[in-house]
């Protein structure tokens with residue numbers, strides 16, 4: 001590989017893909033499970049339905065499907081990958097990393113592979129790490145995936161959170177780009193003092209699994225929704241405008257705004273703070289709910305499939321999540337001719 005120390009390379013997305021499980025859980029279904037209503041869920045969140053994995057489906061299964069699509073569209077073979085990063089809060093198991101499982105199942109047994117956990121901001125974090133690895137010349141073809149089976153950590157007796165989440169995966173293949181194209185800027189940050197507004201108490205070294213932790217429902221996600229909401233609007237607007245500025249752009253220069261799909265009110269409030277009109281905002285939360293680190297690449301893949309992203313467009317991805325974390329990136333969508341082989 002041509003490794004030129006001190007000279008940073010541009011990098012960009014060569015191909016995107018996504019995957020969702022078949023089973024659909026509607027708001028009407030939830031009305032049968034907890035004390036809620038379709039009207040409450042739609043008016044407070046915008047969600048109409050979400051996908052739920054089959055019992056034998058794990059994060060690597062959805063990741064694999066999304067990755068195969070992204071690789072095919074990128075024209076990159078699995079053997080060419082030299083780095084695989086999977087962002088997830090619901091890995092197949094604590095270890096080995098889901099990224100190693102995905103790489104193996106793709107047929108690659110040599111690429112570097114690791115999981116990255118940054119809550120719902122995981123994909124933006126992973127994209128940043130992957131693109132920086134290409135920038136330095138350390139790696140040439142990077143697969144970045146966000147994959148979640150949130151249904152397995154959702155407390156289906158807690159109406160305040162169970163109506164929000166769904167399962168999905170999204171993937172992107174990164175490669176070198178002509179200067180001035182591809183990924184133009186990043187913003188990442190965290191504030192651990194907000195760790196208690198969104199977390200899963202048990203199953204780690206602080207509170208290992210016991211009969212008691214299972215009985216007291218400590219292996220499910222806990223959330224203070226109102227606090228997350230307030231943080232989210234501020235964090236998204238701030239990091240998105242900073243990422244635009246670092247790319248030398250105004251928010252009004254953004255052609256396609258792809259925020260983490262957590263709540264339609266959070267999305268529209270952040271877009272309005274940025275002055276980005278709704279026709280430039282990608283929203284699919286009504287269809288899939290909040291799929292954590294899969295939500296941004298899922299929305300990105302759908303936007304690309306629907307012809308909403310053209311080469312030359314400025315695309316802004318922005319997320320927030322458990323940690324608390326936040327992150328944004330701006331890219332100039334690449335044409336095939338702008339790939340550097």
Ligand code: UT7
Pocket residue numbers: 035036037040041044045120159160161163198223225226227228229232262263290292320321322
């Ligand atoms: O990826 C990050 C993950 N999390 C988030 O992004 C969550 C961000 N937060 C939110 O999206 C919103 O805060 C929620 C959708 C979770 C809640 O909306 P809200 O407008 O903040 O409602 P609230 O929590 O203030 O609750 C209002 C009322 C309460 O009843 P009272 O106390 O006013 O009588 C809740 O008990 O709505 C009640 N409620 C429900 N009612 C019917 C809470 N959940 C439900 C429900 N169905 N599912």
